Amino acid sequence: MMLHVPEVLTPAELAECRQLLASAQWQDGLATAGTQAACVKRNRQLPENTPTIARLREIVTAALVRNPLFFSAALPNRILPPYFNRYEGGEHYGNHVDNAIRRAWGSPLNYRTDVSTTLFFTDPDDYEGGELIVEDAYGTHEARLPAGDAIVYPSTTLHHVEPVTAGARVCSFLWTQSMVRDDWKRHMLFDLDTNIQLLRANLGDTAETVALTSHYHNLLRLWAET
Numbered sequence: 001m002m003l004h005v006p007e008v009l010t011p012a013e014l015a016e017c018r019q020l021l022a023s024a025q026w027q028d029g030l031a032t033a034g035t036q037a038a039c040v041k042r043n044r045q046l047p048e049n050t051p052t053i054a055r056l057r058e059i060v061t062a063a064l065v066r067n068p069l070f071f072s073a074a075l076p077n078r079i080l081p082p083y084f085n086r087y088e089g090g091e092h093y094g095n096h097v098d099n100a101i102r103r104a105w106g107s108p109l110n111y112r113t114d115v116s117t118t119l120f121f122t123d124p125d126d127y128e129g130g131e132l133i134v135e136d137a138y139g140t141h142e143a144r145l146p147a148g149d150a151i152v153y154p155s156t157t158l159h160h161v162e163p164v165t166a167g168a169r170v171c172s173f174l175w176t177q178s179m180v181r182d183d184w185k186r187h188m189l190f191d192l193d194t195n196i197q198l199l200r201a202n203l204g205d206t207a208e209t210v211a212l213t214s215h216y217h218n219l220l221r222l223w224a225e226t
Contacts, residue, residue, distance in 0.1 A: 001187040002134055002141050002153040003073045008063050008119055009148040017059055017121055018147075020052040021170055026086055029093075040094025043161070046084040048105045057081050060119060060172050064150070072193045073152050074115045075186060077226060078177045080104055082119075087130055088168040093161040095135075100155075102175060113155040113175040114183075120171050123147045127167030134159040154183040179224040189223075192216050 009017065026044035046053050060082045064070050081104050087093075101110050118132055124144050132143040132151060135158045143151040153159070155175060180186045193216055199209045 001073065001183060001190065002136070002143075002151065002157075003069070003190075004143070004145060005067060005069050005073070005150040005152055006146075007148055008067055008070070008150045009059070010063075011148075013059050013063060014121070014148045017056055020056055021046075021084065021121060024050060024052065024084075029085060037093075037096045037099075040096055040160070043091045043093055044086045053084070056084060056172070060174070064117070064119075064174075070117075070150070070152065073186070073190050074117075074176045075179045075189065075220075075224075076115075076176045077179045078109075078111055080111050080113075080175045080177075082172045082174040084170070084172050086168055086170050087161060087164040088127070090163045090165060092129075092163040095158050095160040097158055098155040098175065111175065112177045112181065114178040114181050115152060115176040115186075116155045116157075116159075116173070117150050117152050117176065118143070118171050118173050119150040120145045120147050120169075122168065122170045127169045128165045129162045130164040130169035131162045132159060133162065156183065179226055180220070181225065182223070185219075185223050189216065189220060192219070 024046055027047045029041050029043040029045045030038050031045065061079055064079065080102060098113050098116055100113060102113055103110050123146055130144065134141045134153050145151060178186060180189065196209060196212050196216060199212070203209060
């Protein structure tokens with residue numbers, strides 16, 4: 001499931017992130033690329049020793065955790081610390097699949113990557129190209145979102161970033177280990193949760209909406225890994 005999550009960041013959070021990123025010193029993105037990704041990755045990233053990275057990670061992670069749409073779609077168990085990248089001057093990232101297991105820098109913990117997220121800091125009018133292209137069983141999907149918005153998609157999918165031919169594209173990217181590792185099960189739970197919320201808004205807490213809510217939680221109880 002690929003999902004657009006609007007307004008993840010507040011205007012104040014977006015402004016602070018942009019200010020911190022404006023003075024950042026970037027390094028070659030190959031520093032964090034796996035063997036296959038290194039063949040197709042041409043961008044830059046914030047180094048782990050950047051003084052501002054802790055604050056940027058705090059803002060992004062907190063914004064996602066409080067967002068009900070992201071939570072319903074990703075069902076996060078553990079969220080890896082976000083990374084930050086920049087594309088300009090023709091930089092791009094060729095077709096690849098994200099590593100199944102990742103380890104946060106300086107941590108002994110391994111994370112299974114179930115859900116990938118890209119959060120945009122630059123508006124589409126500020127650059128040309130740079131579309132995120134995701135391929136799944138239903139075809140090819142494109143994302144180029146307003147600043148402060150995020151796109152969420154399964155980490156199992158092939159995806160790439162088109163060359164940025166003018167301006168600069170600055171984003172955060174991160175992975176989530178979900179409580180439900182199977183994308184189709186997460187998709188069914190998301191659809192059920194979404195429709196329960198719509199029914200409650202229209203009808204209130206009727207016996208039927210309570211029964212459906214019970215069904216949702218029983219499915220989550222059956223499928224969740226914590």
